[in-house]
Amino acid sequence: MANEKVKILAVSGSPRRKGNTATMMQYCLKAAEEMGNVETKFISLADYKLVPCIGCMRCFGWQAPADDPYKCYKFNDDTEVLAPMVAEYDGLIVGFPIYAAGVPSLFRCFMEKMHHYGPMSFTKHAGGLRFKAFGCISQGGRVYGGQETAMRMIYADAVGLGMYPVNAWPTVMDSEPQAGHTGGALSCVDGTAVYGERAWRKEGCRTVPPSMGSRNERTLKNLGRNMVTTALTLKLGRKALKETDFQEPENISFTKYSVKPRKGSYVARLMEEGKVQFISKEEIEARKTRVISQ
Numbered sequence: 531m532a533n534e535k536v537k538i539l540a541v542s543g544s545p546r547r548k549g550n551t552a553t554m555m556q557y558c559l560k561a562a563e564e565m566g567n568v569e570t571k572f573i574s575l576a577d578y579k580l581v582p583c584i585g586c587m588r589c590f591g592w593q594a595p596a597d598d599p600y601k602c603y604k605f606n607d608d609t610e611v612l613a614p615m616v617a618e619y620d621g622l623i624v625g626f627p628i629y630a631a632g633v634p635s636l637f638r639c640f641m642e643k644m645h646h647y648g649p650m651s652f653t654k655h656a657g658g659l660r661f662k663a664f665g666c667i668s669q670g671g672r673v674y675g676g677q678e679t680a681m682r683m684i685y686a687d688a689v690g691l692g693m694y695p696v697n698a699w700p701t702v703m704d705s706e707p708q709a710g711h712t713g714g715a716l717s718c719v720d721g722t723a724v725y726g727e728r729a730w731r732k733e734g735c736r737t738v739p740p741s742m743g744s745r746n747e748r749t750l751k752n753l754g755r756n757m758v759t760t761a762l763t764l765k766l767g768r769k770a771l772k773e774t775d776f777q778e779p780e781n782i783s784f785t786k787y788s789v790k791p792r793k794g795s796y797v798a799r800l801m802e803e804g805k806v807q808f809i810s811k812e813e814i815e816a817r818k819t820r821v822i823s824q
Contacts, residue, residue: 534769535567536761538663539619541612542574543626543637550718553727554667554750555625558714561754568758571619575636578612581605582635583642591652591796592789600646600655609643613655616644621663621761622693623753624684625714628670633680641684647691652783653796660692661768663761665753667714671724673742677715685713696760698753707741708748716746782806788814 540559544551552574559570581602587593588603600617601610616622626637645651647658666684668677685695698713700706709716720742721729728734732743771778782800786807791797800806 533567534762534766535569536620536758536765537569537571537618538562538621538623538757538761539616540570540572540623540625541616541640542572542576543624543634543640544574545576545634545636546627547574547576548727549627549725550721550727550730551625551627551667551669554669554714554716554730554746555623557731557747558623558665558667558750558754558757561751562758563754565755565758567762573615575612575640578608580609580612580636580639580643581607582639583645589646589651589653591654591656592787592791592798593795594653595794596654596796596799600658602643607643612640613644613646617647617658619662620765621665621696621757622659622688623665623667623757625667625669626680626684628668628676628680631676633684641687644687644691649781649783656783657692657781661764662693663696663757663764664688664693665696665713665757667716667750667753669714669716669718669730671717672719673717675717677717678710678712681713681715694760694764696753696756698749699756700748701752701755703755704748704751707745708752709742709745710749714749714753716749717742 540555542552542555556572559572562568563570586604600613626634646655649656666681668681670677697711699711700708716730718724718729720735720737722734722736723729730746732740735743782805786809787797788809788811801808
């Protein structure tokens with residue numbers, strides 16, 4: 531276990547390929563790489579096609595074929611490229627600017643398309659992101675421009691997928707003051723060019739001393755370090771747990787299902803294996819009637 535490595539993926543949710551969100555994330559990854567025991571990769575969602583989810587449920591386990599890869603059945607977009615990529619890594623860092631006081635639509639679309647990994651999809655992919663580290667970077671043109679509010683929503687999404695939020699707690703290498711400790715809530719308001727790619731850095735600040743830039747940099751470095759530490763802890767912890775006699779419960783979203791599954795679907799397979807029981811709507815109504823009459 532001494533030479534165990536982790537892989538960290540950084541996904542920029544900005545529609546601007548080379549804006550300050552991208553440079554922030556790359557700076558964070560550099561700090562992670564300096565920890566050792568890590569491989570990193572950076573991608574921009576601006577290079578991919580994503581269509582918003584319309585809730586057609588064609589990817590849900592009672593319809594989708596049991597052994598199908600992760601994909602969007604309604605639209606021919608890059609979900610089938612991005613989702614397996616995310617699952618391949620031990621940790622995920624996401625980043626996005628604040629547009630119109632909230633999360634930009636491109637990034638929100640990405641998070642929507644990750645719902646298949648959650649329990650309600652009830653497929654073989656459900657749980658595919660459990661026990662993975664999750665970090666978040668959000669930047670805006672104000673000190674308080676909605677960064678923390680948006681981050682809370684995104685962290686809640688990650689927790690719902692079974693991921694573990696990572697904070698930017700200060701370290702000996704970069705102690706307080708920093709921008710925040712819950713994650714990368716950063717500001718570009720002090721930049722000589724607020725929307726420039728260096729607006730968040732000390733060298734890009736128009737104030738003397740460049741306090742905002744210094745705090746932004748400290749936060750990103752600490753987030754990168756904590757991502758590696760948390761991802762490695764989770765990966766080694768999972769391995770150690772499997773070597774014990776502890777029996778994890780099998781994760782099945784429903785043991786009783788009232789939607790008739792299609793032949794060959796994931797839910798149909800679980801019913802054949804006796805793990806899920808089909809209960810018709812008529813039976814449910816009959817049970818309700820009995821309970822009410824009592």
